[in-house]
Each structure stands twice: as structure tokens, then as C-alpha cells.
Amino acid sequence: MLRTALGQMEVIPGRPDLNSRTILDMIEEARAQKAEIVIFPEMAIPGYLLGDTWEQRAFLRDCEEYGKSVVAASRGICVLFGNVGVDWNKTGDDGRVRKYNAFFVAQNGRLVGGEKYPYPFRIKTLHPNYREFDDTRHFYSLRKLAQEMDMAVEELLQPVAVEISGRCLKLGCILCEDGWSEEYNVKPIETIHRNGPVDLFINISASPFTLGKNNKRNRVFSKQVAAAGVPLLYVNNVGIQNNGKTVYTFDGYSTVYDADGEITDYCHPFSAGLKIVELDLSASAKKRPCVTVPDDRDIASIYKALHYGASKFLSAIGMKKVVIGISGGIDSAVSACLYSTVLEPENVLLVNMPSVFNSRTTRDLAAGLAQNLGCWYTVMPIQEVFEYTVKQIGRTPVVNPNNNSEFNLNVSSFVSENIQARDRSARILAGVAAAFGGGFTCNANKSEMTVGYTTLYGDLAGFLAALADLWKHQVYELALYLNEHIYGREVIPRKIIDLVPSAELSPEQDVDQGKGDPIVYPYHDYLFRAFMEHWNRATPEDILTWYTQGVLEEQIGCRPGLAAQLFSSPAAFIEDLEKWWKLYCGMGVAKRIQAPPVLAVSRRAYGFDHREAQNQVHFTSGYQKLKRELMKEIG
Template identity: 50%
Template sequence: MKIAVAQIDVVAGRPDLNVKKIIHEIEKARQAGDQVIVFPEMAVPGYLLGDEWENGAFVADCQAYNLDICAATTGIVAIWGNIALDDTRRSEDGRIRKYNAAFVAQNGRMVSTPVIKTLMPKYREFDDERHFYASRKLAQDAEKPANDFINPVEVTINEKVLRLGIILCEDMWSDDYTINPIEILLAKDADIIINLSCSPWTWRKNLKRHSVVKDRIRHHPVHLIYANNVGIQNNGKNIFLFDGNSTVYHPDGTIMKVADDYTEQTIRVDIMNDKHATVNAPTVSDQKDIEELYNGLVYGIRKFMAPFPSRKVAIGLSGGIDSALSVSLLTAALGAENIYAINMPSRFNSQTTRNAALQLAQNLGIHYTSIPIQHAVDHTIEQIDGAVFTRMNGSDAREHVSLSPLNKENIQARDRGSRILAGVASALGAVFVNNGNKTETALGYATLYGDVNGALAPIADLYKTEVYALGRYINREREIIPQTIFDIPASAELSADQNVDEGKGDPILYPYHDKLVRAFVEFRLDPEDILRYYHNGTLAQVIRCDQAIIDLYFKNATAFINDLEHKWRLYKINIFKRIQAPPIIAVSKRAFGFDLRESQNGFHFTRKYLKLKDELLKPV
């Protein structure tokens, strides 16, 4: 049996474009002699659409496209993902019931009723239960076992009946659920398992998937097809990368064939032909991880910019590592001809960083200019500092405005972002981006409307140490990012206390605070957890930090606790900045934005934390 797996670029919200592509692939498969062609989950509408799923006209339009696809299936079986509607029933929100479903057509007609997704993910970026009704909920409504609603689909190929066990994405990842759809389908004599997925890239996800597949078919060996899409899907706060990696597995769980990452590609196999060689699963290594990270970011930037009328991007280039990495990624994604870098020095910017910015621009061959800001900053300070408010209630009370050193630092950042970058981008018909990393974003070490602005935050899901690592990867063949940038301390250069030539820099201990922030964000650890691990001597192991670094930075419990409480406060009170941040390309296990749903609640220390703190600080 010849099967094609069409790894297409699904454009979220554009069923017209997606269906045109689906029909084209069906025609190519028929000409190639394929008997079955499989497409990804939600291949017609896209998946991460937010509350666009509540747009009745849109979802009805998406469902209607099934007729176009069905009509194209002469001489071939097509399996694709789309929305299914039941206008005779309502979901809990009172709207027409919607299903995340797979459709099967052959010779111009539907072979079966829609195959409805059983397991509904509601973690990270997923919110299926907000929009879709699951087959296991149908079973509960009917007071029947879920098994009754999970059945193979029968098709006839070469005059033989084939039982297709069709599942949708999460149905394969059933470890934490009470239902195992694959097990149910195999118990009902499915001849093959076909998984339609819309699965974003995450760190080492594909290695985990290979292991899961092998486990699922271990006791009942059959071929398994995994069809995933490529492209990006943007929910307004996060840009999720879809790497594809569609795979056909042998019955023993080894890989028969696999599609390339981030590439529209159709792979073809004859699953009854034992001559197919086994493809080795990709090896895991730090080098492979950073290659995937680099490729994903470049791909995400390129796809994000594709719908814009212009590919031009304006970016601040300070001579520091964050802007150096951002401009390097943008250049790789969009081409040097589309990158307009602006160095915006104040009196605190050293000649060292100015030279580094110029050298990097020359190495990349991008557009470059320098626009000093000191005159404008001085004028703004002069206007604000000493301004007087008069109370207009008859008391004639007066209040003088006095700018602190921090206020003056923020004025510099806002002048760069809101005035120059925004103005230049507008003049060029471009967009502008920011250079904030994840550690700074977490701790609020960024100025609203200064650093926190623009159309995109390309590296805001990278911790500072990852920024350096990716910068070194960019220099793997030749020096693109000047070595000076790696040698000087990380610094915003907003005051004399951040003079890089004197070895001064940011007030963040990145080798440790990166790990602490990761513990807060990705491991979801509370200060109570952190302090408990510190007390019992396992903190370094838990947060994956060198113990020598913790010992170097914190000589005693008092220093450690003071830092912990300070960083927790910063993390919790700066949510308002993150809410206003532009979309972030998600590459970690938990990205700020829709991936991590934060509430502006202020900070809190649990009673157990306070008790443990008292014990640690009690005089000996």
C-alpha cells in the first residue's frame, strides 16, 4: 500500500490557501500512484486561532471546504484535519458544538463520519476544551464507555479492506490521561495507526516522540504514520514554530522515513514493502540543540515577516551581545539588504561598544547609521526636571518634579525606542524590533516603551547565557560578532556605573539568575521551594547550576535570601511590562505571553517560606 504524507505549511486563518495546497498535493499523489495521502491536524483552518473559533461564519466556511477536498479524491483516499460542526447541539458556552476532527474521503465521497479528537490538551499554549467537544465527552453524555466512540475507519484498497486507526495529535500522548486511544484502536484490529498532528517544536520533542511511538505499538506491532505541518502560528503574544518532522514508523517503532525540518515536503512509502531501510533517530547533543535553536529562530523571524508589505527591519545596535545576536538572526532570516541598524550613543556609551557595533555591521554588510541621543535626552530632562504641578482646588499647593538617576536612565531608553527607532522605521516603511532577553524580561530590567516595544521580540525566550552561546555558534566558521562583544561585561550603558571599559555592567548575576528565573518560569518553583532546596543542599542540582557559582555569589544565608526575595519581587511586579511586550518566538519549555498565563497579583511569601527563613537566619 503506497502512502503519501503531505507535510504542508498550514497558514492559520487562511482555509482558501490551505485547501488549494491540499488539492494540489492530492493530484500529485494520484499521479505518483499513491493510494492514500495524509495531511496534518487542522490542515484546513490552522490550529492556534484563539477566539476566532467563535466566529460562526469563519468556522462554517472552513467546514464547507471539505466538499472541495472530497471532490478531488477520485482514485485515492485522502485523510485531513478540519473543524466539524454539529448545529443541532450546543457546547457549554452556548455556541454551536465544534469538533477537532479528521475526515476520510475516497472516490468523491466521505468514507465515514468525522473522527473526533479524544484527548484535549489544556496546558501551555493549548486550550482545546475552550473551543472543541471531545469524543470522551460524547461518551459521557451518552453514558457509554469511551471505547464505543473510538473505532477504526474501513477503506477498500486493491479490493482489500483496510482498517485505519486514525487519531489526532494529543491522542498519542496519553500517559497522563485515563484513556489510551491507540490501545483501543489496536484492540479493535486497526491495521495501521495514523496520527494527524499540529505539534509545535519544543526542545528535544522529536526524540521523546520516537520513544512514545515505540511504546504505544510495542505489544501490537503495526505501522504508524505521524503527519505534522510546518510554518508558524501566532496567537498575538507568542509565535510557535512548527518543524514538521513527519515520520513513518516500522511496526517495531524504528523509523522508516522522516521529512526534513521546516520544509514543505511529501514523503512516500509502500508500507507493505519490507525493502524500506531503517533511518536512525537523530542523535541528541548540545551541538544539535543549538543548531535547532538557531534554525528555529531564523525560520520564525522569516515566517513572521512574510505577511508584512515590506521585509525591512530597523533595529538598535548598541555593541552589546543582545543586539548583536538579534541583528545576526535578522540578517540570516531576511537578508542584509533589509536590515537597518542604528547605533544611538549617549555620553555613557563607550568607544569600545560603538566600534564593535560598526564592525558587526560591516561584517554582516547591513545598512548602518549612528544617531546620537544626548542632546534630545538633555532637553527632555530639562523639560521634566523641575516642572511644577499646581493643585487646582483653590489651595494653590505646588509639587516639584525631580528626576532620579533611574528616571534619567529610562529617558535614554525611551528616546532610543519610542523616538528614534519608531521614527526611522516609519520613514523607511519598516518595522522595528527589540533586543530584550528572557532574564531581563523576567526581572523587569527593561524600560516600557524603550526596550519593551516594537513588532517582535526575537530573543525574548532566550536566557542571557543562551544568548552568548548562540552568539558563539554564529561565529563557528568565522568571526561575525566581534570578540570584543564577548569580552566586555553585559551592560546597558545608561550611567557611569555601567562603564564597560572599567569592567562595570548589569546588576544581574547571569550564570545564577538565569537558572533562578528558569526555576520560576519553567519549573514553576516558588521561593518556598528554592529556599528548601538551598537549606538541604540540593538547589544546584535542582536548578542545574554549578554549586561553585552559588557559593561565589552568596557567602551566607542572609545574602542568599535577600537576593531571592528581591528577584521574586521583581519577577512578580513586572508582569505589566510583559503584558505590553510584542510577540515572542517561543523556543523554551515555557515562554512569556500566552504560553505562561500571568496575573498581576503582586508578590507573596508563603508561611512555610517565612518559617524556613526564620530558621535559617536564627543566630547560632
């Protein structure tokens, strides 16, 4: 039996001092529990999402030093951990000192595994450079090293031999993406196994939570493990890390796969701690019972990630209090409920900021919500300053000082709407938050973010957009989940859920008359998702093709028959499609550039993993041809 400890630690990005302290404590704990081997995640010492901090040589030296302290602590126990491996004598492709995303194996105060290998650590082979990952910018992969050494990368994929309790064990040491090799022509698990034999695979990861990823990992890893017939331990960190525009939660979910690829144990998600696992690596090992891993694609998983992410983000930036503008609408209500699961009521301040366009209905709903949550509440109307601003802008003469010509600016109703939105956020909420000693939240959802149906410096402002990775229908789902499962009572009044979604910035958005947003969420949520989240991103050409083929709803996943119901003609369908595509590629981009960080839960959140430029809107020639044909048929 091999007594193993999975070190599912919280990694604080950029703090090798704190992380090595955590590791040293966990090593002590593992030793006390008689573990023979203890495993920590990828980049456990520096953290993973650090932006360009990797360019600071002093930081690299620091990580090396703290790494040495971990190696020194490995007396009597085998310690496996991720850190940056630096070759001070070589450069990367950018000419800076060469860095590897590395896997260290330490035993009795020394590094193990450097025999017949260019370094005393193993190197990550596959570097993800898609999604939120940026490995290629900073690290030199084993693939590049092999090419430089004029070798096949396969020759370098060898197990590490360690002696544990008098027995030689061959470990297949891989890092994160090395286990996700489907799309690569290099297959680390398969190759190391072929170069083996291997007794145990160990995948150390720094892998953010996104919906459905664990389910997929279990499928992908199980298959490879079963093919190799060798157990695998997966160790991932918890905590949050961000790359500026997007905040990722790390759920850990460290997992034990047996030689058949079945899961026999796992660590609780979003929970730091050491887990002891007894492994029988002998040929005669008795089959252990399998466990079932919960599905991670439901609203409960979303809630868990958002709750954890918001909580950790607040502590990471040292924010203890939040201010939330509540309109009586669904987004701000869900936001208020979410933060109320994270902070004590005395640290949450809800602010309602009515103008004449806000109905009694929504103002009462806002007050009711505040009462249900029991947090601080205040009403600060914007009407007076709004009117003052409209007058100041419209009545102050604009002059040409050289010829004394002058004119007055015209404040249209559209301009007035945005004045209200900015007055709420930039004038009141920002001031209130500063006076309260905290930050104010951005309550925008993903549907609004997609097409810029938000006001810059208005409702798009805030220190974090915690709901901006949820489509509107998911915001509703979350509302119901919060009421039913978290609060166990109707903390969000039912009427907020039933009300037509509206910005209430003009008489045209009167909720009491059932008037509201121009976005028809049951359809547009799915259209926007096709633009934004589909792996092969849909464009108007794809959408129109599906529409003409009668498979649109099936392809985008909305309710069958919806398009026909909403659009009386192909011309109306096309008009709607072009309008939103232009907003998504145009004003939406301009606004997202200045939007707050988004808390990610989906497979693709706005920010670093949705790279975009403020470029001109383009319709492909294929689209234009389809459109012409469709219009001709009608004409």
C-alpha cells in the same frame, strides 16, 4: 505494498482558501506519483491557533465548504485530513454551535468511516488544555460526547475501514494529543488496537516545535507502537502560528514508525513537501533499515527554529524591512545577525544611539558589527533630547490652578536611565522604522524578561522579541554558533562576546571599568528557569529548601558551588532570592503584559503558556518558617 504520501504542508492559520488550495495541489501531486493514500495534518484547512475565530459561524461554514472541495478531489485516492467538524444542531458547553477537532477520511468523493459512528468524521479524544493549547475552549472532545451519549469512550474508539486496491485496510485514526496519552485515563492507541484489528495507525498533528519535543515524541510513540505491533504514520504541518503573545514554529518532522516502533523515515523539519513512503503491512513484511533522528535540543535546533520563525513571521505580517538598535552589546548583535540571515542587507538598518554613558568601546563595536554584516547603518545620538527632556520635566512648574501653588518635579538618576531607554525605542527607532518602511526589533532576552530588567516603551518595545525565549547563556551560545557555523567568520566581534553585559545608562554601568548588569547570569539564568520553566514551578520555598539541603545547584542545573561563591551568608542568599522573586511576580508581570510577541523555542515561553496575573507577591508560610530557622541559626 501501500504507497503512501505524507502531506507535510505549510498551514496558513485562518486561511481555509489557501490551505485547501495547497491540499488540492498536493493531492494532484500524490496522484501523479501513484500514491494510494495521502495524509494531511490536523486542522489542515482552518489552521489551529486561531484564537476565538472559532466563534464566527461564517468562518465555520467556510471551512466546511473548503473541506467539501477536498472530499470531492478524492477520486481514485484516499485522502485523510484534519478540519473542524461542525454539528449545527448541537451546542458546546458555552452554548455556541458544537465544534469538533476532526479527522476526515475521504475516498471517491465521499466521506468514509461514518458507519456505526455518530459522525462522518473521527473526533479528537484527548484535548490538551495545558501549555499553549486551548482545545477545551472551542471543541467538544470524544470524552464529552461519550458522556453525553451515556457510553464508555472506549466504545467509540474504533478503526476506520477503507478499501484500497481491492484490499480492506483498517486505519487507526487519531489526532495529535491522542498519541500522548500517558497522563490520561483514556488510551486511544491501545483502545483502538484492542477494538481492531488495526493495519495502520495515523496520527495527524498540529504540533509546534519546542526544544526536545521530537525526541520525546519518538520515545512516547515508539513505545505505544511497539506494544501494538502496528506501524504508525505521524503527519505534522510546517509554518508558524501564534496566539498573540507567543509565536510558535511548526517543524513538521512527519515520521514513519514501523511495527516495532522504530523509525524508518521522516520528513525534513521546517520544510514543506510531499513524501512518498512504501509500506509493507503484511504479516511477512521485511524489516526496513532504521534511521537516526537528529537530536533537537542543541543550539543548532534553536537557530533553525529562530531563523525559520523570524522569516515566516515577517512574511506573515507583510514586513520586508527591519530596523535594529545596536548598542555594541551581545543581545542586539545576535539579533542583527539573526535578521541578516533572513533579509537581504539592504533591508536591514542598524541604528546606534549613544548618550554620554556609552563608551567608545561599545560604539566602535556597534560600527564594526554593521561593517561585518554589510547592512545599512546610522548613528543617531540621544544626548540632546535626553537632556532636553530631563530639563523640561524638572523645570516646567507644576501648578494648582485653583490656589496657584506650584512645585517642580525631581528627575532622579533612575528616572533618567529609563528616559534614555524610551528615547531610543519610542522616539528614534519607532520613527526610523516607520520612515524606513518596516518595524523595529525587540532584542530582550528571557533573563531580562523574567525580572523586568527592561524599560517599557524602551528596550522592551518592538514588533517581535525573537530572542526572548533564550536565557542569556543561550544568547552567547547562539553568538558563537552564528560566527562559527552560519557566517563562518567573526561577524560578531569577539570583544562583544567577552565584554561585561551592561545597559550603559549611568556611570555605574561603565563597561570599561568592568561594570554592568545586576543579574549574575551563570546563577540567575538557572534560578529564573526554575521559577519559570520547571514543570512543577519552583518558588522561594523550594529554592530555600534546596539551599539548606545543599542540593541547589544540582536541582536548578547551574555550576556546583556557585551559591556559596556568590553569597557570603544565608542572609545574603535570601536577600537576593527575595529581590528577584518580587521582580518576577511584580514588575516583571506588568511589563510582560505590554511586551511584544515572543518567538518560542523552549518548552515554556512567555506569553500564552505562562499565564499570569498582576497579583501581590506571596511568600508561603513554609518559606517563612525555613527563613526564620535559617536566620536563627546564624543569629
